[in-house]
Amino acid sequence: MTATGPVPHPAGPSGEPDGPGIRAATLRRAALGLGIGAAGAVYLWHTNPHEPGHLLPGCPLRWATGLLCPLCGGTRLAYDLLHADVVAAFHDNAAVLVLGVPAAGYAVGRWLITGLRGRRYRLRLSSRAGAAVLGIAMAWMLVRNLVG
Template identity: 85%
Template structure:
């Protein structure tokens, strides 16, 4: 104890981060994500997921049930996009290509822009938006499993 009161706990939060701290944290996270993404893309570039026998993650739902989940085909889609084959990427998972890739790019762009401006951005979906995403995913899963 000091004369003015108890000393602050060494792990107590110091308050909200400043703009400069948010910019630095955003740059660190973006650089780390870019590095990990580059390593993953380099591995995927040389590993064709259309051929069996490669060390690539499988879908647990497909493994357990034989059903295609809404994200099945995402690795093949990424491989085809890396090689510039948009038609094959569309065939791998049309909904993920048409809806998921732009949505992810938008959310990542908003986060990066806000962070580099020293502002905090958190993606928040309303209950309606969340229900719409789940509804589209459920319909896409049904369609791709029933149609084949």
């Protein structure tokens, strides 16, 4: 006897979804991320983080020590990019603008393309790459706090 109706896609050997399942999960996650990002962008568009008194998260390291962490200025940077002020965004956090935004764009784009092709993408950094990221972050933190 044969089954009628749609045939469910078989799971892979580890029990994870196969190509079409990965594609569907990638689309769901991308849509969720886009929706959350759009909601955050709409809120940030109307909330100037350069002015005090807004409901925006602060940096715990700066709160505790007074030092700027490597990501301090990221909210202001996003606000300035939303308003097409690249020069102000550069002054808010040059390292995140020059290195972080392209790296994040590459990682998300690679995840999306690989997922839409039905394969899993896991970002893996070698120990050298991890050390390089940590070294750049620490150097940037020192420069920001010593030079001003």
